[in-house]
Each structure stands twice: as C-alpha cells, then as structure tokens.
Amino acid sequence: MRRLSHILSSLVAIAGFSVISLMTVGAARAQDATPTTVPQMWDAWCSRCHGKDGKGKVDQPTITVEPMDFTDCRITTPEGDSDWEAVIAKGGPAVGLSSQMPAFGDFVSPQQVTEFVAFIKKFCGETGWPSGNLNLPRPMFAEKAFPENELILVPMVSHKKDEPVGVSFAAVYERRIGRRGQIEMVLPMESASTSGVRSSGVGDFEVGVKYALNPGASNHLFSAGFDVHTPTGDEDKGLGEGQWVFEPYLASATVIGSQSYLQTQLKLEFPKDNSWADRVAVYNIYFGRDVRLLPSTFTYGVELNGENDEVALTPQIRKGLSKTGALAGAFGVRLPLNHRSEQGVTWVGYLLWEYLEPVRSRR
Amino acid sequence: MGGISAVGVPRAGAVASIAAIAAVLVGAGQPRALSLVPTGAGFAPAGGTIVGVATTKEVTRPAIRATIDPAVCGSSVPDESVLIAGGGQLANVVVSVPGVKASQPADVSFANEKCRFVPRVGLMRPGGAVKMMSKDATLHTMHAAATDGRAFFNVSIPVQNVTLSRPVDKTGLVTLSCSTHTWMRGFVQVTEELSALSGADGRYRLEGVPAGKYQLRVWHETLKTAAPVTVVVKDGETVTVDLTLVK
Numbered sequence: 275m276r277r278l279s280h281i282l283s284s285l286v287a288i289a290g291f292s293v294i295s296l297m298t299v300g301a302a303r304a305q306d307a308t309p310t311t312v313p314q315m316w317d318a319w320c321s322r323c324h325g326k327d328g329k330g331k332v333d334q335p336t337i338t339v340e341p342m343d344f345t346d347c348r349i350t351t352p353e354g355d356s357d358w359e360a361v362i363a364k365g366g367p368a369v370g371l372s373s374q375m376p377a378f379g380d381f382v383s384p385q386q387v388t389e390f391v392a393f394i395k396k397f398c399g400e401t402g403w404p405s406g407n408l409n410l411p412r413p414m415f416a417e418k419a420f421p422e423n424e425l426i427l428v429p430m431v432s433h434k435k436d437e438p439v440g441v442s443f444a445a446v447y448e449r450r451i452g453r454r455g456q457i458e459m460v461l462p463m464e465s466a467s468t469s470g471v472r473s474s475g476v477g478d479f480e481v482g483v484k485y486a487l488n489p490g491a492s493n494h495l496f497s498a499g500f501d502v503h504t505p506t507g508d509e510d511k512g513l514g515e516g517q518w519v520f521e522p523y524l525a526s527a528t529v530i531g532s533q534s535y536l537q538t539q540l541k542l543e544f545p546k547d548n549s550w551a552d553r554v555a556v557y558n559i560y561f562g563r564d565v566r567l568l569p570s571t572f573t574y575g576v577e578l579n580g581e582n583d584e585v586a587l588t589p590q591i592r593k594g595l596s597k598t599g600a601l602a603g604a605f606g607v608r609l610p611l612n613h614r615s616e617q618g619v620t621w622v623g624y625l626l627w628e629y630l631e632p633v634r635s636r637r
Numbered sequence: 638m639g640g641i642s643a644v645g646v647p648r649a650g651a652v653a654s655i656a657a658i659a660a661v662l663v664g665a666g667q668p669r670a671l672s673l674v675p676t677g678a679g680f681a682p683a684g685g686t687i688v689g690v691a692t693t694k695e696v697t698r699p700a701i702r703a704t705i706d707p708a709v710c711g712s713s714v715p716d717e718s719v720l721i722a723g724g725g726q727l728a729n730v731v732v733s734v735p736g737v738k739a740s741q742p743a744d745v746s747f748a749n750e751k752c753r754f755v756p757r758v759g760l761m762r763p764g765g766a767v768k769m770m771s772k773d774a775t776l777h778t779m780h781a782a783a784t785d786g787r788a789f790f791n792v793s794i795p796v797q798n799v800t801l802s803r804p805v806d807k808t809g810l811v812t813l814s815c816s817t818h819t820w821m822r823g824f825v826q827v828t829e830e831l832s833a834l835s836g837a838d839g840r841y842r843l844e845g846v847p848a849g850k851y852q853l854r855v856w857h858e859t860l861k862t863a864a865p866v867t868v869v870v871k872d873g874e875t876v877t878v879d880l881t882l883v884k
Contacts, residue, residue: 308795308796315795318776318795319776319793319795322776322817323816334704334705336816336817336818336819337816365790365792367791373782373788373790373791374780374816375791376778376780376791376792376793376816377790377791377792377793378793378795380792380793380799380801381793381794381795381796
C-alpha cells in the first residue's frame with residue numbers, strides 16, 4: 275500500500291512537472307513573439323494606429339478617430355504625465371478621449387507606462403516647451419507660471435464692515451504665444467456703491483504678458499510677467515483706479531510628490547500718478563493637492579494672500595467639470611488675518627474653459 | 638459542438654406544438670449555444686419547458702476580405718452574421734421569456750481566433766463579466782459598446798492565451814468590435830430574463846418556465862421573426878416553438 279502510494283506520488287509529480295514544463299514552453303513561445311521593450315511595443319502595437327513616426331497617420335486606418343499628431347509639441351507638451359499614463363493604462367475614456375484607444379494596463383507594467391510617456395513625448399523634437407507636469411491647477415489669486423490657452427470667468431463678492439457689498443465679474447482671456455509666452459486680457463464688470471449711490475459698469479481693463487524662464491525644468495517653473503491696468507473704469511463711481519497701474523511679477527510652480535503643488539507669485543504695483551512710496555507689494559502663496567490623478571479630480575488648496583501689511587487666507591476647492599479637464603470650476607473665500615475691517619471678506623470663484631481642448635468626451 | 642440548450646427531446650404526450658413563425662438565415666462556421674436556466678430560489682421547481690429550432694431561408698454571406706495581418710487572419714474570413722447549417726438551421730438566435738428572471742450572475746467568454754470572435758454571440762447576466770483571450774499572434778482589442786455607442790470598455794489583447802475579465806452591470810445588447818481588425822463583430826445579450834441561445838443545429842431550450850402565456854423575445858443580429866411569437870406554458874409540459882427568421 276505504501277509502495278502504491280509512493281508510485282502514485284511519483285506519477286503525480288511527473289505529471290505536474292510535465293504540465294509545468296509544457297506551460298513554461300508555451301509561455302516562452304508566446305514571449306518569443308511578444309515585444310518586451312517600449313520601442314518594440316510601439317512598433318508592434320501602437321504604430322498600427324499612431325504610425326511609427328507618431329503622426330497618427332497610417333496607410334490602412336482601422337479606427338474612425340484620427341489619433342493626435344505626437345510630433346506637434348502643442349499637443350504633446352501641455353498635459354501632465356499622469357494624464358498620458360491614464361490613457362495608456364486605462365484607455366482613452368479615462369480622460370475623456372475616444373474609446374477607440376484601448377487600455378494596455380493588463381499587459382504593460384506601471385514602469386513601462388512611465389517609459390511609454392517619455393517615449394511618446396520625444397516625438398516632439400523641440401526644446402523650450404514647459405513641461406505639462408508643471409501645468410498646475412489654477413489658484414484663486416496667484417498667477418500660474420505655466421502659459422495657458424484659457425477663458426476664465428471670475429465672479430467676486432466683497433463684504434467690508436459698514437460698507438455696501440461690492441460685486442465684480444471679470445472675463446479673462448489667455449493665449450499662448452510660441453513655446454513659452456502668453457498674453458492675457460481682463461475685462462471686469464463691477465458694481466460698487468459710493469456715497470450711498472450704487473453704480474455698475476466696466477472696471478479697469480487689463481492686459482498682460484507672461485514668459486516662462488526655465489522651460490526645461492522638471493520640478494520648478496519660473497515665469498516673469500507684466501500687467502498693465504488701464505483707467506477705463508470710472509473712479510468717481512468706485513469702478514476703477516482712475517489711473518494706469520503697472521504690475522511686474524514673478525510666478526513659480528513646484529510639484530511636491532505626485533499630487534501636491536506649491537505656486538507662488540510676487541508682484542509689485544506701480545500706480546502711474548502716485549509716488550514711488552505708494553507702490554504696493556503683493557504676494558500669493560498657494561498650496562494644493564489633487565485627490566486623484568485625473569483631470570476631473572477635486573483639488574483642495576489654501577492660499578496666503580498678502581498686500582503690503584495686509585494678510586489674508588483663501589481656502590478653496592477646485593473640480594474638473596469634464597473628463598477631459600477642459601472645463602473646471604473653483605470656489606473659495608478670502609478671509610482677512612489682520613486689518614479685518616479694511617480687507618473684509620471676499621467670496622470668489624471661477625469657471626475655466628481650456629478652449630483648445632475638447633469639452634465633451636469622445637466616443 | 639452542439640449547444641447546451643440544443644438537447645431538448647420532447648416527451649411523448651407532453652408536447653404541445655405551437656405554430657412557429659417564418660424565418661430565414663445565412664451563415665457558416667462552428668455554432669454553439671448557451672442557456673440560462675433558473676436554479677435559484679423564487680422559481681417554481683415545476684414549470685414547463687420551451688424547445689424549438691430556429692431556421693431561415695437566407696443564405697450564407699460571402700467571405701470578408703481580410704485587409705490586415707494575412708499571416709494570422711488569412712486572406713479572408715467567413716462572414717458569420719448569418720450562421721446556418723445545411724438545413725437552414727440558424728445559430729446565434731437569442732430567445733428570451735419576458736418577465737421570467739434567470740438566477741445567479743453568469744459570465745461569458747470570448748476568444749479572438751483567426752481574427753474572429755469565438756463565439757460570435759454570448760449571453761450573460763448583469764453583474765457578470767466578459768472574459769476574453771486571444772489565440773492569435775497579433776494585436777487584438779475587445780471594444781464593448783452599448784447600442785447608443787457608449788463604451789463599456791476597450792481592452793487591448795496583444796499577448797496570446799492570457800484571459801482578461803471586465804464586468805458589465807447593465808442590461809441590453811453589447812456590441813463587440815476590434816480596433817485593429819474592422820470586420821470583427823460579436824454580441825453579448827446582457828439580460829436578467831430567462832434566455833437561451835440557438836446552437837449550430839438551430840436548437841434552443843428554455844427550462845423552468847413558470848406556467849403562463851408569454852410572447853417570446855427573439856433576437857438575431859440581422860434577422861427577425863415575421864410576427865410576434867406567443868406560447869402557452871403548462872407545468873410539467875414541454876412546448877415546441879420553432880422559429881423562422883427573415884430579413
């Protein structure tokens with residue numbers, strides 16, 4: 275009986291070994307034909323739709339949506355790596371792109387996904403484009419360092435002690451110029467009350483330029499900018515400054531870990547008709563964190579806002595309103611930490627549209 | 638490879654034949670069938686059985702020219718949109734009993750084989766999973782979309798003999814396609830209803846149908862019955878409902 279048991283055990287072991295051997299051989303054969311490096315995978319898999327050169331054109335297209343041209347740096351550079359990684363691992367719908375882009379996450383390791391992103395971004399053969407990893411969620415007051423193509427609507431309601439409520443609604447237009455530049459225009463509509471009479475109308479129209487100083491950086495981006503307030507508002511009605519104001523500034527963006535950000539802005543305001551002593555120093559320091567690494571994520575943030583010796587704190591929350599991230603909304607409240615009666619409390623928000631990005635998810 | 642449901646043999650004296658409907662089919666390839674038979678609580682242990690054969694007078698469609706991967710796909714692939722046997726028996730017909738729920742969730746499995754989905758049509762219940770693998774040494778994807786075009790998923794399957802799984806939790810017809818081989822089509826009926834799929838011989842079988850009068854729901858990807866199909870089921874009896882499908 276014992277011998278029989280031994281024989282059976284041996285047979286089971288032999289059978290098991292045979293099965294394992296066959297499985298191993300099978301796997302090895304499968305692997306022989308399976309690309310193992312990212313360039314090999316690109317040639318064998320991705321190039322069927324994206325083309326070997328990444329331009330998105332092939333002789334025999336098998337999908338109805340034409341893939342992006344990865345050699346176009348305007349497409350390849352503005353978004354962060356996490357968006358690209360989501361598309362490769364989870365497919366296009368993860369960020370609102372076409373479902374004809376399949377998910378590869380079952381066959382590509384996270385490390386290879388990262389390598390894929392670097393591989394794809396190299397199709398943009400130009401230097402001088404700021405990294406999309408430093409294209410961070412817009413703070414409420416601090417100027418972004420990253421140049422953008424955005425249209426932003428900014429409602430603001432201010433309460434000051436013993437004063438009527440002030441209301442403004444600004445439309446902001448931002449447009450990238452070249453690889454590193456941006457122009458900006460701001461048209462504010464305001465409603466203010468002076469001497470018991472409420473007036474509404476156009477405030478001070480503002481134009482500005484911004485330029486990324488170190489576009490090759492991966493963790494810190496610095497930009498310099500210059501805004502000009504024009505006296506288009508009626509100062510007597512409380513709708514503007516009544517004079518030209520020149521505002522040079524520096525802005526920075528820093529990534530902390532993978533989901534947290536620090537953004538800062540230091541700005542000086544020089545009213546044309548005032549003395550040098552009347553200049554205003556403005557600083558905004560924002561810290562924020564994404565809940566998830568997707569364009570539609572919530573981002574929680576807090577901003578320290580200073581204007582000369584007045585200091586305020588602005589907790590805020592931002593949410594991508596579309597899967598593509600082309601629409602976003604934010605809300606916050608600026609709370610004075612000192613000079614409370616002069617600063618008052620300001621409720622502020624924004625609705626943002628990245629107008630070169632698709633708003634609706636593609637099928 | 639006859640289907641699980643294609644085994645019904647009417648019991649003598651318990652068969653109440655019903656006039657079936659006219660239909661015609663076309664097709665080729667190896668058909669198979671699946672059935673969803675209620676086994677859970679809440680179903681009468683008795684009930685009746687509906688069996689039948691789906692047929693058509695349609696003819697097999699011409700093969701499709703394969704425009705890519707000839708080493709794997711060949712120069713052409715059969716058009717299995719109408720899959721018929723020699724006597725006009727039609728495979729891949731889904732017959733459902735409205736109002737009668739099937740029991741526990743059921744998965745469905747597909748293979749990408751010679752640049753076709755095998756099987757072409759499957760049945761599953763919401764909450765189950767679509768399982769997929771490839772036998773082909775080329776890049777396939779499985780793109781599953783609802784009838785409104787909304788995608789459930791699109792998964793690449795570039796490596797052979799690896800099984801993937803994706804859940805589907807909504808009822809309805811799911812269309813399967815491949816992003817790299819445009820002719821590939823498959824279908825999944827995701828339903829809670831008691832349903833059966835006709836096999837290569839056109840046969841289907843629905844067991845455990847509570848007694849009552851029903852208008853069967855008959856689905857085929859390109860064909861349909863000419864008129865509604867009504868059946869009266871009695872406990873312990875088997876009723877035959879042959880189906881004829883037309884364009």
